[in-house]
Amino acid sequence: MRVVTNLMNVAPEAIADIYKTRWRIETFFRWIKQNLSVPVLFGTTENAVFNQIFAAWIAYVLLKWLYSKTSEGRVFNKLSFITFQRQWLKANLPIDWRIAVVLKTIENYKGYVCLILDNQHS
Structure with missing residues (x-):
């Protein structure tokens, strides 16, 4: 070289x-x-670039976590993470995946929902 x-x-x-x-x-x-779907950086300052990258990174990690939680144990209708991400952003996930997302969300926030309901009745 x-x-x-x-x-x-x-x-x-x-x-x-x-x-x-x-x-x-x-x-x-x-x-x-x-x-991270960041084709263009909108800001020119260091702070603007970091904020845009961190926001995209947080969204990516949350989607990756949601994908991994809802795809556990699935034999039928396997989606790749990229397909899941595209379908999620279009609000066009298959019905069994939407149900899995809702059930996983309820399962993860059961304690919070009970706490909020208890606080509303106090």
């Missing part, structure tokens, strides 16, 4: 490390664009 550079006082190993680091950054941003 040959690399052309104007950094004459830097060792070749250091230049190779710089390019490896840059390549890791590029692959990280490619993953963000593909998986």
